[in-house]
Amino acid sequence: MSGPDFRELVGDDLPSDERARLQRVHDQLVAAGAPPELPPALQDPPSARGSVSWLPRRRLGTALVLAAALALAAFAAGFLLGKGRDSDGSSFKPVRTVVLGAQGKTVVVRVGKPDAAGNRPMLVTVEGLPAQPKGDYYVLLMMRKGKPVATCGTFKVAGKDRMNMRFNVAYDLDRYDGLMLAEYWVSDHKDHPVLRASI
Secondary structure, X not given: OOOOOHHHHHOOOOOHHHHHHHHHHHHHHHHHOXXXXXXXXXXXXXXXXXXXXXXXXXXXXXXXXXXXXXHHHHHHHHHHHXXXXXXXXXXXXXXXXXXXXXXXXXXXXXXXXXXXXXXXXXXXXXXXXXXXXXXXXXXXXXXXXXXXXXXXXXXXXXXXXXXXXXXXXXXXHXXXXXXXXXXXXXXXXXXXXXXXXXX
């Protein structure tokens, strides 16, 4: 059985090695011939049994938000049930815990009692934050009336794995109403908000 003319299909402007490869494939397809006829028993598809029911868009969105909130709550509960112990195993007793989270990114900030001089330790645990380009870094900021006004610390991550850091601040937390995680971009020398939470 003869098939379509190979030269008409591919033209004359192919490199010789590509032409040879395609010629072999063409010859094999021609040698294999046409596929067998479809048996009459398979010409009519079987009737569908059962049905798939999807949630309306409105409910699907609500379900996704609820699932994200439950995941964040479970993550925070894991930290709180850890009895304030960090990765070194040293005891850390927080007086306040703030959780910032969305879209798989989570920051848990545990604030300790101030020392005699008024320095307040912070244990910050992050997870799900992508590594950044050279020169960029993350900034944890205190907010007042929704605007960042004081830096708690800066850091970089190597990947999305969980990471613990210790910061020290000398602020009276009662003067602030929120925390923000931002990305500092060296390209424009500005902080770009990532996560926010009230305190």
